[in-house]
Amino acid sequence: MLNYQSIRPPETRLLNRRTGRCNDGRPHQPQHIRPDGPAIRRLGYIPAGERVYVSIDIDSFDPSVAPGTATISCGGFTYCEGEDILREVARRFDVVGVDFVEVSSPCDPSGITSLLAARTSIDFIGSIFHERARRRA
Numbered sequence: 771m772l773n774y775q776s777i778r779p780p781e782t783r784l785l786n787r788r789t790g791r792c793n794d795g796r797p798h799q800p801q802h803i804r805p806d807g808p809a810i811r812r813l814g815y816i817p818a819g820e821r822v823y824v825s826i827d828i829d830s831f832d833p834s835v836a837p838g839t840a841t842i843s844c845g846g847f848t849y850c851e852g853e854d855i856l857r858e859v860a861r862r863f864d865v866v867g868v869d870f871v872e873v874s875s876p877c878d879p880s881g882i883t884s885l886l887a888a889r890t891s892i893d894f895i896g897s898i899f900h901e902r903a904r905r906r907a
Contacts, residue, residue: 809855813862824859824868824894826852828887836886838878849886853893860897868894 816822829839832846847855859865870887878884 810858813858816863818862820863821866822859822863823866824856826856826868826870826887826890826894828870828872828883831886836878836883837880838874838876838883839872840874840877841872849890852890856890856894857897860894860901865898868898 828836829841829843830846831843831852832848833839833842833844835849836846868891870891873883873887875881875884
């Protein structure tokens with residue numbers, strides 16, 4: 771995964787040619803995460819403002835960012851894709867609780883899975899509180 775610290779102008783030009791756009795170092799947004807993509811469209815089946823409990827399964831992430839699970843799912847979400855979906859969940863719904871499951875530290879001696887789970891949790895909680903504050907304003 772690219773980030774703004776590691777991308778250089780030649781890489782940006784190459785990504786622009788191959789993917790169509792690269793402005794903040796994030797990979798070109800895949801079809802399933804776009805606002806009209808299937809992952810976001812499925813959220814439309816739940817009424818806006820509904821109280822929801824969110825269970826995040828670590829094996830929904832790609833093993834390149836979350837190898838520490840017993841059931842690896844190739845082609846899963848990147849950190850940025852997961853963040854985009856969870857931000858949209860926080861925007862649309864009243865999140866009343868959340869958990870993170872299937873993290874298996876013994877399967878990941880590098881510890882990146884635990885870091886991903888912690889970072890995703892912190893970001894999601896921040897999104898939830900941000901949206902609650904926005905709704906009250």
